[in-house]
Amino acid sequence: MDTAISFGTDGWRATLEEFTAPRVRMVGQAVVDYLDAVGRGDEPIVVGYDARETSEGFAKELARVLAAGGHDVLVPERDRPTPLVAWAIVDRDLAGGLMVTASHNPPEYNGVKFIPEDGAPALPEVTDRIMDNLREPDPLPESDHGSVRRVDLVESHAEQVLDLVDADLSEVTVAYDAMHGSGRGTTDALLERAGATVQRRRCERDPDFGGVSPEPSAEHLDGLVDAVASGDADLGIANDGDSDRVAVVTPERGFLDENLLFAALYDYLLEAQSGPAVRSVSTTFLIDEVAQSHGEDVVETPVGFKWVARAMAEHDALIGGEESGGFTVRGHVREKDGVLAALLAAAAEAEESLDERVDRLLAEHGDIVPGKVSVDCPDDRKPGAMAAVENNLPDEVAGRAVADTSTVDGVKLLLEDGSWVLVRPSGTEPKLRVYAEAGSVDAVDALLADGRELVESAV
Known part of the structure; x- marks a missing residue:
């Protein structure tokens, strides 16, 4: 086993000194072996990638190995968000998927994650088996190779999310910051499709992300905060590099802490639905207060969305989330989805301004x-x-x-x-x-x- 390859909280990430094509190919072969072992060795798989300079090349390497292992491989027409890859697995009944991304890490990093057939993050029993299978590619005879073809992952995901979040955003203006990542042309287009007026910021591809990490934290969103404070937009929304996370900016608070955003989204959903929330151990107890006020429960998990996802299935949870800005809801894939969360935040804003909603929650439950x-x-x-x-x-x-x-x-x-x-x-x-x-x-x-x-x- 190559000790340089280690699957952590959300896949394997490393600097480009360690994240090399030979090691990526080993991961691809390990996935081929894993899928053979679980009886899905001849079924299609999807390989996505983010906006980094090297990501498409690594995705092509993975696609070659998977095709040589007998799989038909679907690849998006350009870099696209991780949640679109996760949804495609479930929507198309694929054997699984691989996503080449280092998410919010700096440009000198890259990474890869395996997403199983249920579209949720892989649990350790899966990633451990993949790591145990790391080896040089062992292609089948050429006559047994699968195909590699480009597909559209945007439309089916958009239809799914718009069906889940039925909102009229015609009175909402959103300033959207893609941070030069894969949300550009996806999250902003979805918001417009729901009726919002969208002001775009950093919606051009830049593999270096403007020289900063594509992490939608307060220190990286000064421009978005200023744009919303000026009164030109009702709400600011940003995604990280692969758009599985979301950040929100409001006129009164500026950067809205993700814990408060989680509480606001749960409160909004509880207006029309019921069900428990799942939160990680590092996430605010305000979620518990909101749940209790509606007669609901909260399930606490370790940090890592794979644990949130597992608990959501076990408890039929309405929403699952973490303090880092990763959320999903019942009826969707159990993978954090920053595109869905952006639409959900805008829908909540259309119903009642997020500032007013958060003020009300804190007045009821105390400052947090x-x-x-x-x-x-x-x-x-x-x-x-x-x-x-x-x-x-x-x-x-x-x-x-x-x-x-x-x-x-x-x-x-x-x-x-x-x-x-x-x-x-x-x-x-x-x-x-x-x-x-x-x-x-x-x-x-x-x-x-x-x-x-x-x-x-x-x-």
Whole structure:
């Protein structure tokens, strides 16, 4: 097994020094072997890719290996969002799919993820089998090769999403920022199709993403915030590089924290539907408050959308999401979909401004301020550092007594006043994450400071 290839929270990502064509071909062969083993060795598969300079080339390498393994391979006509690939698997009854993307990572990275037949993220029992099968390509006789052809993935996804979110956006103006990623020509076109007036920003392909990571975080969306603050748009929406995540900007708040967005979307859906929510351990307890006020439950999972997806199936959840801006809803593929979430946010805005909805939720349930910091930690030191944290848990954090401890993912300290601190290793970067939630900015800053100190002493 090539130890440079490791499937983390959402596939294998690495710098281009390690993410090479020979290794990508090995992943392709491993997928061929896996599909043979599960009885889908002669069925079609889709290979998508994002807007990075090298992504289409890597996708072609994968397509060649898969075709040489006996599969007909579908490839989009250009870079397209990850959720379109996931939906195509379910819609076309494919054996699975591969997506070449490093998502929000900087331009010097690339990555690949395998999406099984149900369109949900692959669980470890699947990715472990793929990693165990890594080997050089072993093509079948040429007469047994499959075909490779370009297809449209946009239309069927758009029809599905518009059917799920039946909204009239004719009175809504959206400033849309593609961050030069694969959402351009997909998310903006969908919003227009639903009736919105769309102002486009960074909707030209740039493989270097303008010199920044295509991550729709507050520090990368100043231009979008200014555009919405000027009053020309009711709402700002941005996607990350492969458009599986969403960010929203409002006139009053500017960048809308993803935790608050999650609560607003769930509240909006509960106006006409019912069902529990699934959230990761790092996501706000405000979701629990919204659920309780409607007589619903919340299921907590480890970080990683694969766990959210599994719990959604087990509990027939109405919505599943994470604090990083990844969401999906019942009736859709159980993969985070930033295109769907963009339409959902605009639909909620058309019903009641998101600012007003969030104000109402906070007035009802109390102020909630989330925060997060990261501490550098090489991957090989993460287990020891986390063990050191667990062996030195404090009785209080920032003067607040620890009432309970959760180990769903990392270590989560639940404090007596309802605030909390979570320490867990990143699944995609050489870092330990410290998350916190409290009732004020000062309180959350104090929790993060103590949490950082705890982690730094362990690293």
